[in-house]
Amino acid sequence: MALSATVPSSFLSTLSKTFPSPSPKRLHISSFPVSNSSKSPSNHLDNDDSKRSRKLSEQSSWEAKDAEGRDYLYRLGKEADNMNITVGARAGVIDDLFTGNFLGKDSDIVFDYRQKMTRSFEYLQGDYYIAPLFMDKVVCHIVKNYLAHLLNVKVPLILGIWGGKGQGKSFQTELIFQAMGIEPVIMSAGELESERAGEPGKLIRERYRTASQVVQNQGKMSCLMINDIDAGLGRFGNTQMTVNNQIVVGTLMNLSDNPTRVSVGQDWRESDITNRIPIIVTGNDFSTIYAPLIRDGRMEKFYWQPTQEDIVSIVHRMYQKDGISRDEVVHVVGTFPNQALDFYGALRSRTYDRSISKWVEDTGGVESLGNKLLKRRKNEKLPVFTPPKQTVEALLESGYSLLREQQLIMETKLSKEYMKNIDD
Numbered sequence: 001m002a003l004s005a006t007v008p009s010s011f012l013s014t015l016s017k018t019f020p021s022p023s024p025k026r027l028h029i030s031s032f033p034v035s036n037s038s039k040s041p042s043n044h045l046d047n048d049d050s051k052r053s054r055k056l057s058e059q060s061s062w063e064a065k066d067a068e069g070r071d072y073l074y075r076l077g078k079e080a081d082n083m084n085i086t087v088g089a090r091a092g093v094i095d096d097l098f099t100g101n102f103l104g105k106d107s108d109i110v111f112d113y114r115q116k117m118t119r120s121f122e123y124l125q126g127d128y129y130i131a132p133l134f135m136d137k138v139v140c141h142i143v144k145n146y147l148a149h150l151l152n153v154k155v156p157l158i159l160g161i162w163g164g165k166g167q168g169k170s171f172q173t174e175l176i177f178q179a180m181g182i183e184p185v186i187m188s189a190g191e192l193e194s195e196r197a198g199e200p201g202k203l204i205r206e207r208y209r210t211a212s213q214v215v216q217n218q219g220k221m222s223c224l225m226i227n228d229i230d231a232g233l234g235r236f237g238n239t240q241m242t243v244n245n246q247i248v249v250g251t252l253m254n255l256s257d258n259p260t261r262v263s264v265g266q267d268w269r270e271s272d273i274t275n276r277i278p279i280i281v282t283g284n285d286f287s288t289i290y291a292p293l294i295r296d297g298r299m300e301k302f303y304w305q306p307t308q309e310d311i312v313s314i315v316h317r318m319y320q321k322d323g324i325s326r327d328e329v330v331h332v333v334g335t336f337p338n339q340a341l342d343f344y345g346a347l348r349s350r351t352y353d354r355s356i357s358k359w360v361e362d363t364g365g366v367e368s369l370g371n372k373l374l375k376r377r378k379n380e381k382l383p384v385f386t387p388p389k390q391t392v393e394a395l396l397e398s399g400y401s402l403l404r405e406q407q408l409i410m411e412t413k414l415s416k417e418y419m420k421n422i423d424d
Helices: 009-018 041-054 072-079 132-146 169-180 199-218 229-233 243-257 308-322 326-335 341-350 353-362 366-374 392-411 414-418
Strands: 158-162 185-188 224-227 279-283 299-303
Touching: 132 158, 132 169, 158 169, 169 224, 169 279, 185 199, 199 224, 199 243, 229 243, 229 279, 308 326, 308 341, 326 341, 326 392, 341 392
Parallel strands: 158 279, 158 299, 185 224, 224 279
Antiparallel strands: none
């Protein structure tokens, strides 16, 4: 029910005298445009021009649609196994896709591929000795794989270097990479297991494709190296075989059989051809690995046991800057026979202990060591560390100390003392 109020005429006359009204003006009401079914030819041309101006380019494929009406960005995300559904979902928007994930922008779709997966060797400073037999085997394997398309022979993709612990398998391989200018992708056995099934196998394929991208985009030789593979895939006693172990073995076998067709879960494309990348694995005992993986044709085996001449040459090059002659090195090596190469590197490291203890005292003792190392002022300098003078006597003393530690570990088995019910 409508309500109305009556205003007295005397009040209106008084109000008009006090506030005279301006001259009357016509009230214009803006109206919304009404669409008409009949359009002039000029309107048609204007609309076509506006559509053309919104296109990126007449030759651009970003806005091209397939038979199902999906554009290029949609197909690109599907083929690249792109799990970020907020990226590449809008046709016509390109520039802000590469601005990073800050200030509310979309995340970078190539961020993962910009991460440095390859290994550089700036830390290998100095002159090192590489055993000729070791170098010939590694170099020959790498070159054969890069020339595999020209050779009329079956070239194994994987080189398995195995032997005793601490014999310099990984270190000498990295020295060869540095000498040849190779930028490798290096993995460890710790990456061959995951809480999610299939992740390690996919990681190997991604690292393999990363090495292929180094060859294709940077013009450098590359290689995939997996250290201590038997620690991740080997069967020791009653150890349990996991799904990831099986998938990793299957992945390496498939790479050996099809080194140029590597999938990481994306749809196959005929143009997606991967460069053949040699694989080098190291380990101590390949008899614990699944036999079909290490068969001839897939893996070329190389047992590395340095000779006495190799050991003397490597240790002499290690001690050469300390003024130790070759005859003195022969004496040290003869005093501690049947030791791995890393034993002689530990000798030199053990001789630094007394000098480091003296340096700690010069800094003010162990109580102020943390502040001196981590909380010192910008212009405050640490005491100068003076390395010890290497002598044969100091090296022999360190060697006997290391031998005592080895014997104690082998002879003193405290687990039997703590758990006497364990069978021998």
